[in-house]
Amino acid sequence: MAAETTETGTARVDAWIWSVRLTKTRSIAATACRAGHVKVNGERAKPAQSVKAGDEVRLFHAGRERVVVVKRPVTKRVGAPVAAECFIDNSPPAPTTVEAAVVGIRDRGTGRPTKRDRRELDLLRGR
Numbered sequence: 001m002a003a004e005t006t007e008t009g010t011a012r013v014d015a016w017i018w019s020v021r022l023t024k025t026r027s028i029a030a031t032a033c034r035a036g037h038v039k040v041n042g043e044r045a046k047p048a049q050s051v052k053a054g055d056e057v058r059l060f061h062a063g064r065e066r067v068v069v070v071k072r073p074v075t076k077r078v079g080a081p082v083a084a085e086c087f088i089d090n091s092p093p094a095p096t097t098v099e100a101a102v103v104g105i106r107d108r109g110t111g112r113p114t115k116r117d118r119r120e121l122d123l124l125r126g127r
């Protein structure tokens with residue numbers, strides 16, 4: 001396992017996100033970084049940004065925000081039991097299927113919503 005941990009105690013954020021199995025592939029992790037869906041300590045992260053133990057990483061992926069604290073930086077993909085030991089998960093609970101299903105769906109080709117439609121959508125979403 002010593003080869004999986006970096007010598008300097010840091011790792012690239014995209015490689016770390018992939019290594020601890022928060023994303024399926026490293027390219028998805030890098031794309032999320034470039035799109036601004038990854039923040040390290042509250043700052044928007046580029047794929048090559050380093051993370052070290054104690055850093056907070058926020059990842060918005062698959063319709064859900066993940067908030068994790070780095071316990072151990074790793075650069076190689078590790079098994080699920082080892083990956084679970086590499087971070088502390090402070091994420092809010094995943095939305096239930098009922099909460100996820102409450103989305104205003106419009107018929108295709110109906111154009112932009114009217115002001116009345118917009119108000120009904122906002123009420124539906126709880127705003």
